[in-house]
Amino acid sequence: MKHLLVVAHGSRRAASNDEVRTLCQQLKQLDNPFVEISCAFLELAEPSIPEGLQALIANGATEIVVMPYFLSAGRHVTADIPAEIEPVKQQSPQVKISIAPYLGAAEQIGEILMEQALQAIL
Amino acid sequence: MKHLLVVAHGSRRAASNDEVRTLCQQLKQLDNPFVEISCAFLELAEPSIPEGLQALIANGATEIVVMPYFLSAGRHVTADIPAEIEPVKQQSPQVKISIAPYLGAAEQIGEILMEQALQAIL
Secondary structure (H helix, E strand, O other): OEEEEEEEOOOOOHHHHHHHHHHHHHHOOOOOOOOEEEEEEOOOOOOEHHHHHHHHHHOOOOEEEEEEOOOOOOHHHHHHHHHHHHHHHHHOOOOEEEEOOOHHHOOOHHHHHHHHHHHOOO | OEEEEEEEOOOOOHHHHHHHHHHHHHHOOOOOOOOEEEEEEOOOOOOEHHHHHHHHHHOOOOEEEEEEOOOOOOHHHHHHHHHHHHHHHHHOOOOEEEEOOOHHHOOOHHHHHHHHHHHOOO
């Protein structure tokens, strides 16, 4: 029972948070091994990371991958997200919770960025 | 004389800013129409966006594409980056400055995100 929790920063701007929610819905269309895919926010939006994790656990998750939807390995990725996860790990030690590499670590980011840049001159 | 300026948020953490600088170096390895590719930061790091633009203009740029290295269309993308660019446009009206779609708007983001998530369970 693998579940995926996409974690974004969260914004005061509702439309930005909705972009993340829409992305999570789109992920479900891709071939993937996850029983459920949902999102959570580090701050400024709901659900929080602990709330998101607890909802998946209540839904039967035995393994959860937390995917940081961040571009750089700043404090949020290296410290804040692990700190939000830790109490849930202690409360539910039977659930395996792992953190995937953050989005910006993906090798393909450069190519996508170049494609987006070319759209401005075509 | 097309130039590309990748604009990131900027971080107090030097390593995060260096990630962006490294990415810009990697972009130069890709097939692309840009004479020069450099980066600038909205805040917390240097060069600023006006400094980055002015350096490209001093270098002979007649057309500059600003590429927002951001995941969501928040205030930074919709208001702050255009506001930083506007005075440079007025100072150098002979230079065409356009803003590319922000990174998070790319269709392939979902697929990349899923690939990163799978790395946590493989």
